[in-house]
Amino acid sequence: MQNQHADLSWRSTDGAGEVPVSERFDDPYFSFENGLEETRHVFLAGNDLPARFADGFRIAELGFGTGLNMLTAALAWQRAGTAGRLHLTSFEAYPMDAHEMRRALTAFPELGRLRDILVAAWAQGGQIALGQTVQLDVIIGDARETLPAWQGAADAWFLDGFSPAKNPELWGADLMAQVYAHTAPGGTAATYTAAGFVRRGLADAGFEVERTPGFGRKRHMTRARRRT
Structure with a gap:
């Protein structure tokens, strides 16, 4: 991976072990309360998963980070026992090193073998097989450049960039329009943030947008759906 790498510090918490914090954006990679449960609330339940699995x-995801969201989705897929294949695509500008990823994910022993597979394969780049039925592709680079070139369309989006106040580039109207353009009819998106300009950007792009209860101390989050 030749792009810029993540610049991290670490904070210890009572409930989440060590949490990596981006020095570039001064923002944690996942909740200090419980990153795994945050992912399940925001990105799985926010996209009506696993009920929609087929x-x-x-x-697709903006902001791969530690890989926690994609691993959580893969675990939910395996537990749901859905026949067929799941395709995961994530966009990341500042990838972690494998040893940093392992350190971050040790807080979540429930991820077990999936975590080990990801960490072992991470340094190789390209597509990663998380078991026999889940394929992960992490696209490295600025999503404002890489997403327009992507040929796929997602049934569900995980919008997980750093705080819009600190990383506004990943939440701009032009990028939200690209998210919409790369969403299948009836597809959805979810994010932990309820920032007004993010919700307006999604709505202006064509999504139906709603504000719903957030995780932990966050009062609200955002869900969106593409009708056609």
């Missing part, structure tokens, strides 16, 4: 289902 053969060939496609999830």
